[in-house]
Amino acid sequence: MSPARFDTLPAAFQHIATVDPVAIALRTPGDAQTLTWSDYSAQVRAFAAGLHELGVRHGDTVALMMGNRIEFYPLEVAAQHLGATSFSVYNTLPPDQLNHVLGNAGARVVICEPQYVPRVRACGIALDHIVCLDAALDGTLSVAEVVAAARTDFDFDGAWRAVRGDDVATLIYTSGTTGNPKGVETTHANLLFQVYGIAEVLGIEFGDTITSFMPSAHIADRLTALYVQEVLGIQVTCVSDPTLIAPALADLRPTLWGAVPRVWEKLRAGIEYKAAAETDDERRAGLRWALSVAIARGEHELAGTPLPDELAAEWQRADELVLRGLRAAVGFDRMRWALSGAAPIPPATLGFFAGIGVPITEIWGMSELSCICSVSPPHEVRLGTVGKLLPGMEYRNAPDGELLVRGPLVMKSYRGQPEKTEEAIDTDGWLHTGDIVTVDGDGYLRVVDRKKEIIINASGKNMSPTHIENTIKAATPLIGAMSVIGDGHPYNTALIVLDAETAGPYAKQYGLADDSAAALAAEPSVITAIRAGVAAGNTQLSRVEQIKRFLVLPVFWEAGGDEVTLTMKLKRKVVGEKYASRITDLYREPPAADVHEPAGEVRPVPAT
Secondary structure (H helix, E strand, C coil): CCCCCCCCHHHHHHHHCCCCCCCEEEECHHHCCEEEHHHHHHHHHHHHHHHHHCCCCCCCEEEEECCCCCCHHHHHHHHHHCCCEEEECCCCCCHHHHHHHHHHHCEEEEEECHHHHHHHHHCCCCCCEEEECCCCCCCCEEHHHHHHCCCCCCCHHHHHHCCCCCCEEEEEECCCCCCCCCEEEEEHHHHHHHHHHHHHHHCCCCCCEEEECCCCCCHHHHHHHHHHHHHHCCEEEECCCHHHHHHHHHHHCCCEEEECHHHHHHHHHHHHHHHHHCCCHHHHHHHHHHHHHHHHHHHHHHHCCCCCHHHHHHHHHHHHHHHHHHHHHHCCCCCCEEEECCCCCCHHHHHHHHHCCCCEEECECCHHHCCCCEECCHHHCCCCCCCEECCCCEEEECCCCEEEEECCCCCCEECCCHHHHHHHECCCCCEEEEEEEEECCCCCEEEEEEHHHCEECCCCCEECHHHHHHHHHCCCCCEEEEEEECCCCCCEEEEEEECHHHHHHHHHHCCCCCCCHHHHHCCHHHHHHHHHHHHHHHCCCCHHHCEEEEEECCCCCCCCCCCECCCCCECHHHHHHHCHHHHHHHCCCCCCCCEECCCCCCCCCCCC
């Protein structure tokens, strides 16, 4: 049944909160905290009145800076009911970047946890108020104080009914690979078209369950765990520590779930490690057999070829004996659909999960398109594609292959940057996505690469660095990030950085005293594992794409740091400049002592 349609987020929320008022809308793992729709709605009303008394009005901007917690939701939704533009700030931003974001947004009020107050103050932006969760610091207001100050005659219904579809509901600051992030102005109309569009394709229902574990400043978490929730009534489990997502999934057993490719890769590595580490010989043999059958099935899924009858029968037996229990142990036994987005996912990872009975739907979109612009219906997934455009959206390809998109998902503008807006959206309303995309005869999109990131080697061969990097990373979870080098060179090389989360367990597993990036980058067993991983990945690449040499850098690349954005996209230009001398070493003859070539055997890597 199609959901009721509304023009604004507050109107949708006011309806959905009455569908089943005693149902749990928000929870934490183990039900340590819960909030019903009735209490949620009451808190929204109380917080809205309090924020209004602080001077927040229609068109004002309210920023939130906090972890994944239940308290976030009523505060955010309350600001929406005043017609304010409410948005989240990445908790890792240093004061100078906070200055840019809060200044560009025109934020008047910041609601944050106590630990972030000194940074907010140090950023140099004059604010009307800082509202503090948990405990008020000097010069701030507590949430309780804000609520207590509210007037009893505040016209709550009049406030939310005055909100219009073309009002800016939120700002999403793109973690661009160059320069300061741009503030994407996203309207209520954008977001409601988005939610209703994916609901139509994916069949989202009231009471469906999902987690919130990514930063709420990221459009993916805002869409799936905030806007979908308040419009369609799904239940959200707030996971405060993203490293604990695996046990949270087992606790919740979500009906819907999505993650970025790196999380899917880690889940896969964890499953494979636990199978390899099983101490009971019979159980270990059973797991290995079932996973081998799953991988064989996944290969057919990836290739789009029919499953042979003999393999289909063997998979059914593996499912009954092993895979069904494996899905339950991971928490995926109730899942109707799974999503992956934000970056291309390695085909081997897609094949693995399809093989164990968890087909992943790749989605494509961007902040400028309200998040998701293309998706596959769950029963019409074509692995390796990012599905079809949502109904109502148009596309065409520019002569160089860049995808241009037009329709109700396209942002209003970049806040305060009309010239940047004009560069992104042409006079005919086409958004220039920057992605090179092919479209097959049935309308399924396949992303080739970013327009500005194609490698053209010394022989004039065009290659996708993202494809090469994902293929290599899929071969070993020790690799956290890598940058393929090859533009203008005779062959490809790579700068490799270890994965900070996997490095510690690896060191413990193999009795290494020092798990620092510098120590592990020089550790012979780590180099052996990386050499083997690169060699294994190379077998999945054409000869011209293969990595011939690589360096393991003695550092971890942190999200939001010099080399990668907050969403772990490579800043290729910055990497090229910062590591110029090391890139020269990769092509030096003879190579430096710490320059390696693919070879060796892989050690199993512990789950994190």
